[in-house]
Amino acid sequence: QQLRKKNFIYCPGLVDHYTFEYDGNRYLTAEHFMMAEKARLFADEEAALKAVSAKTPGEAKRIGREVKGFNDEIWLQHRFDIVVKANLLKFGQNKDLKDYLLNTGERVLVEASPVDSIWGVGLAADDPLVELPESWQGLNLLGFALMEVREQLVR
Incomplete structure (x- = not known):
């Protein structure tokens, strides 16, 4: 409602x-994209692949919490732009x-x-x-x- x-x-x-597509991947939600990009930001390709294929947004979020090499200061600088990009793709498609x-x-x-x-x-x-x-x-x-x-x- x-x-x-x-x-x-x-x-x-x-x-x-x-859903939406980017760089050869189909994303179920913007949360999936955000967590995959978070993993890529910290060069954790394994977590990125898991986030893309997660069954639910909650699962993608859990994967995002375990990104190797995570640095909060760096994340704070990039998170907004990543979410804008996710939603620009989603709403644009x-x-x-x-x-x-x-x-x-x-x-x-x-x-x-x-x-x-x-x-x-x-x-x-x-x-x-x-x-x-x-x-x-x-x-x-x-x-x-x-x-x-x-x-x-x-x-």
Whole structure:
């Protein structure tokens, strides 16, 4: 179910079943891509291959937590661009998704997750504070990444 309010849009589960391809690999989700690219960033090709072939996003995420040679400082410098790339590929290759994203216009996109304070706002979609960026408990990196993708797709 989609909840729309003024300048914000929340779409839980909307994009989960769209796959995309890159460099000869098919990715089930952006999470798969992100974890594979995380592994490649640290030259852990074994983990990258496992992430690509993971059965679920959760499995890909677990693999990503075990990347050999991981360095948090380096990851922090690259994570946003990797997620933008994943979603640019995903939304660019799936017309329904692209149209949906473009139809959000100028709205602020929010990953309304009470358990994710990095990619989300750290608040549930039904929390009244979710519409007040100054009250967010998280960074909303996924929301900002999707807004960047939207901007690139418009060009």
